[in-house]
Amino acid sequence: DTGVSQDPRHKITKRGQNVTFRCDPISEHNRLYWYRQTLGQGPEFLTYFQNEAQLEKSRLLSDRFSAERPKGSFSTLEIQRTEQGDSAMYLCASSLRYGQGVTKNIQYFGAGTRLSVL
Amino acid sequence: AQKITQTQPGMFVQEKEAVTLDCTYDTSDQSYGLFWYKQPSSGEMIFLIYQGSYDEQNATEGRYSLNFQKARKSANLVISASQLGDSAMYFCAMREDGSNYKLTFGKGTLLTVNP
Numbered sequence: 001d002t003g004v005s006q007d008p009r010h011k012i013t014k015r016g017q018n019v020t021f022r023c024d025p026i027s028e029h030n031r032l033y034w035y036r037q038t039l040g041q042g043p044e045f046l047t048y049f050q051n052e053a054q055l056e057k058s059r060l061l062s063d064r065f066s067a068e069r070p071k072g073s074f075s076t077l078e079i080q081r082t083e084q085g086d087s088a089m090y091l092c093a094s095s096l097r098y099g100q101g102v103t104k105n106i107q108y109f110g111a112g113t114r115l116s117v118l
Numbered sequence: 119a120q121k122i123t124q125t126q127p128g129m130f131v132q133e134k135e136a137v138t139l140d141c142t143y144d145t146s147d148q149s150y151g152l153f154w155y156k157q158p159s160s161g162e163m164i165f166l167i168y169q170g171s172y173d174e175q176n177a178t179e180g181r182y183s184l185n186f187q188k189a190r191k192s193a194n195l196v197i198s199a200s201q202l203g204d205s206a207m208y209f210c211a212m213r214e215d216g217s218n219y220k221l222t223f224g225k226g227t228l229l230t231v232n233p
Contacts (some may be wrong), residue, residue, distance in 0.1 A: 034212050042225050
């Protein structure tokens with residue numbers, strides 16, 4: 001059973017460029033979350049998918065951010081026209097749906113993608 | 119208002135001793151979950167332990183235990199017999215069951231285990 005994998009691990013880009021990150025959740029997990037973590041802070045929620053449906057987006061997710069989860073498997077997070085303030089660690093997590101015998105809804109995280117915008 | 123408060127930016131402990139990392143939370147939900155994660159310098163968030171709001175017993179997972187005091191809204195992590203590999207950031211997080219199950223994290227505590 002492989003864990004959550006994220007690609008790339010590190011990304012350096014110039015301001016104004018577009019970047020895309022990928023997350024592959026644990027195979028049987030139907031929920032997928034994206035978080036952003038800046039230096040010295042805990043992760044902050046960005047968005048959440050149940051299967052292929054994006055059910056919630058944080059106000060942190062500006063119009064330059066878009067996330068998809070086609071076919072309810074892997075997910076991508078795209079940032080258009082990157083700004084220096086976008087520099088952060090982007091973490092993906094997955095979990096089983098709470099209920100139906102699942103009582104803990106534990107989110108398992110990937111190793112993250114560290115973005116540096118120059 | 120902060121939903122998760124971790125008041126210890128840094129903690130030091132001697133190898134083989136026990137250490138307690140503090141966490142207080144704020145919610146009006148009756149049903150919620152509390153989590154502790156470990157984040158080594160590599161960046162991955164590693165799940166350690168979970169406590170549900172209706173669980174009557176304190177959670178334990180190996181050397182980790184969660185001291186859950188519901189009336190005080192605290193969920194402190196106790197690590198027994200510290201090891202050098204325990205040196206990392208530790209985050210307390212809460213899931214409110216009316217919130218699409220997203221996690222709200224504290225700012226973390228940096229634990230350093232000294233030989």
